Structure formats: C-alpha cells, structure tokens
Amino acid sequence: MSDFIAQFVGVGHQYKKGAEIFKGATFNIEPGSFHFLTGPSGSGKSSLLKMLYLGLKPTWGSIRLFGEDPLTMKPSLLPLLRQQVGVVFQEFKLLDHLKVIDNVSLPLRVRGIEAKRSYRDARELLNWVGLGDSLQAYPATLSGGQQQRVAIARAVITRPQLLLADEPTGNVDDDMAIKLLHLFEELNKMGTAIVIATHNQRLLERSPYPHLTIRRGTIIRTPKRSKP
Numbered sequence: 001m002s003d004f005i006a007q008f009v010g011v012g013h014q015y016k017k018g019a020e021i022f023k024g025a026t027f028n029i030e031p032g033s034f035h036f037l038t039g040p041s042g043s044g045k046s047s048l049l050k051m052l053y054l055g056l057k058p059t060w061g062s063i064r065l066f067g068e069d070p071l072t073m074k075p076s077l078l079p080l081l082r083q084q085v086g087v088v089f090q091e092f093k094l095l096d097h098l099k100v101i102d103n104v105s106l107p108l109r110v111r112g113i114e115a116k117r118s119y120r121d122a123r124e125l126l127n128w129v130g131l132g133d134s135l136q137a138y139p140a141t142l143s144g145g146q147q148q149r150v151a152i153a154r155a156v157i158t159r160p161q162l163l164l165a166d167e168p169t170g171n172v173d174d175d176m177a178i179k180l181l182h183l184f185e186e187l188n189k190m191g192t193a194i195v196i197a198t199h200n201q202r203l204l205e206r207s208p209y210p211h212l213t214i215r216r217g218t219i220i221r222t223p224k225r226s227k228p
C-alpha cells in the first residue's frame, strides 16, 4: 500500500480538438487529507477530477492511485481502484425514477450486497444527512440542497477512501453550502480524503484547508492556514 491516495507527476491532458489544459500537474493527495481544487472556469478542475476517478486518461505524465499505475495495470482490476473513489456532481445525477432510499442503496445492490443490509446502510446515511423523513420521496420532489445531500449519501455508502466533489454547492444557497461543507468535514474526520472543486468564494474564505489551484496549466498548492 502506498503512502499516497493519488500521485500525479507532470500530468498533461489535451482533448482531441482542444488546447492542452495541463502542461505539467504535479501533486499528491494524502490519506485523510482535505483539499479545495480552485481555478477559473475552464481551467480544468472537472477534467482533473475525472482523471482522479479514472474517467479521463492523461495524455502525458504519470498517475498513481492507491499505489497502482492505472495506465499499466490489468484493465480487469481497474474497477477495484475505481470503487475506492466516490464522486458528487454539481447537478446531483440522481436517478429520477428511483426513490431516495433506492438511489442511495443502489451502489451496494450493484455490488451484490443483499437488500436488507443495503437498505439499512442507506437509511443510516440518510438519517445522518438529515433526510430520515424523505426515504420514500422521489428526487424531483426535493430541494436542491436535499438532492445534493442524497448524492453525498450515495457517494459514500461504499465507504470510499477518496471523495471527489465537483462544484457541489453550485446549485444551492450560501447557507446550504456551509451545511454541505460541514457534512464533508464530518466525513473527513472519519478518515475519508476529500477534494472539492469550487469557485465559491464564501466557502473558500471560511475554510482552513489547503488549496490546489490550477494556474497556467500547473498546480500550485497553498498550505493549510489557521481557522479565521
């Protein structure tokens, strides 16, 4: 087991028809760490998260995830790596035809875990995010903040070691953004490493966590500062 969850060395990416978005991104994600990923719109935050959840291959440079090199390892083993990473998206990506409890238990069900245990875990997590009364609701009937909390519960039900969130507060008001941040902080205290891509200034200003900032195609790490 490596000491790092993720190690990127000189990573670059170029979309087929686009300009290169990274020239040489070098950074580490340590177990149990908490980072904000920042940078102007179009700088490559979503693309970087995609590389972290193996949805996008670097064009050059090297990546290690949990000590493994996803570019050279057996493709049949990639899902095992991928399962260690939970993802939360700005637009929630919940399944509208499934009830809240079914959305959250689905990742366990597809891994072959029996219904009783899957539902028990989903109920527990939904209580934790404050949605114990909405288990049987359909996502479309919930507010943006509630839907995002369902998405967080779904992302962590498999106990990933790394949780990535792409602009998770983009569709909620400031008060809900702070509440969501507290949920991420609680998860982090339980040992999950967190990377949140955001340009929400209020969130960035009130949080002491280190920033990974994308600037001119490289990553600049600003260390943790003491809480204001």
Ligand SMILES: Nc1ncnc2c1ncn2[C@@H]1O[C@H](COP(=O)(O)OP(=O)(O)O)[C@@H](O)[C@H]1O
Pocket: 015, 016, 017, 018, 021, 039, 040, 041, 042, 043, 044, 045, 046, 047, 048
């Ligand atoms: N699938 C794609 N094909 C081509 N270009 C893309 C694709 N996805 C993103 N890009 C381009 O890559 C750059 C970085 O995008 P993105 O990672 O979404 O940045 P951010 O999340 O910081 O706004 C942008 O210029 C965007 O237009």
Ligand SMILES: [Mg+2]
Pocket: 045, 046, 047, 166, 167
């Ligand atoms: Mg983005």
